[in-house]
Amino acid sequence: MSSQDVTQRFLFEHADVRGELVSLNQSYNEILAKHTYPEPVKALLGEMLAAAVLLSTAIKFDGLLIMQARSSGPLSTLMVECSSQQEVRAIARYSDDLSGEGLAELMPDGVLAITIDPDQGQRYQGVVALDGDSLADALAGYFDSSEQLPSRFRLLADGRTARGFMLQALPANRQTDPDERKETWNRLSVLADTLTVEELMALDNQTILHRLYHEEDVRLFDERSVSFRCSCSAERSGNALVSLGREDAFLLLEERGGEIEVDCEFCNTRYLFDRAALVELFEKARDHAQSLH
Template sequence: MTDSSTRHPADNTLRFLFEEADLRGEIVQLDRAYTDILALHHYGPGVSRLLGEFLAAAVLLATTLKFEGKLILQARSEGQIPLLMVECSSDLEVRGIVRGAEQATAERFDMLLTNGQLAITIDPLKGKRYQGVVPLDGDSLASCLQNYFEQSEQLRTRLWLAADGQRAAGLLLQQLPAQLVSESAVRDEQWNHACTLAHTVGEEELLGLVPADLLHRLYHEEALRLFTPRDTRFRCSCSRERTLNALASLGVDELESILEEQGAITMDCEFCNTRYEYLRDDLSALLPGAQDGPLH
């Protein structure tokens, strides 16, 4: 196993294209973005690794977005993890949460997410929200995502994922619409060849090798074009304004009841543990008769 203390700094993605085939790929490695999220919560080793795989997968899939918005992976199950949700924006800002898994001790995917479903949501800043759902009936997140893409009739897409509690990493391959090669048999051969080579990569290599070195190890006989890496980071999208909008849905009577009982209303963000507190004066826009004034 590669010693985490000897690893190169990560938190970025590297895009690459095959020069002689209609194929693209992406490699992501997350260090601080991953450990910053883990530091906010108390998850068991199996949960932490699975969350890392979800984070890596969300970033890889978000790199395929051609518009501003975000991609959301949400798993619900009857297993030791009732809910796991990860978001990645088109700017590659990620956040994630595992709910109800404080006592989870399992290591296996099928025990953590028993009888589960995975929802993949594309939420553009402008335009229609789209969601696809697939059963979590594979032996890994990568295999479940493979099933999703095979069933959804989208571009052929494969992912390889790994996480060890210190780093999360992933490799994505995607077949592009025919431009360089039109013969379906040749396209199939190129796709299968690229996937077969990718399937030889181990978790240690995915987590430990510099992306350019990993690509050389896999595809040194192929002509590849490498792009400038893009940074990714943990950033929560919560805000005082958003929590205030959420309070507006409670209704005046409930707000008054909470204020009378507690003197203030507090809301905690599950993703980043930020606490927002509202006194009566802060809720002037929501409560008739409250002191007028700007919201803090």
């Protein structure tokens, strides 16, 4: 299988069904290299990374897709951000005494929120319980209920490679008869279920589709690259300090011994601000405010 980080769409020419296959290697490993996660956390974070990329391609938007799972269990938070350019970053929070494996043990009674944050327009958020034995089950339940678009997911990750497969029904176009649509969806879903773990992790996309759907007329689109990119910056960190207000910011500076450290939780980059830097931040903020009047 190619070591590239790519996502690739496919479409059934004579049915209202589409799909997506994603493979993550370097981006997944870059994210894991920023933290020391236990193996079960690495696996679930990889699955969510693959899922976020799959969903980002299913929604037409310019901006950010955010998937966040929370629970009262030993794995309290999984969070993945994927831009409309398929740039990803992710983080997990867990207890020091973490034990168990799989979604049900690590995130019991969990909730999954999917947020679309467009560059222009209003944010949209959907929330669903983390029901089922896997993240793939929870996502299928979310789309079946809230979006009325039957969907099936396969998500796999082993701490080195993350793979995702999505099959999704589309609004009626090529097939308008409800019974015919249902029969087609059931047939394609049953075939998708025959894909083994070994095949998904080892085979390239074209081989997978031939293995599953060699009797169907399937169009495979060009690959699109996926990459790790953290959106943190000195400017954003500085803006966070300005939002505290001048008095509180300089009080914090005094409490921290003359230097404020702002750490990015996603990539562990540290931004340092001394008194001179803080003065400059508030002068720029003042000048910007005055320019608006």
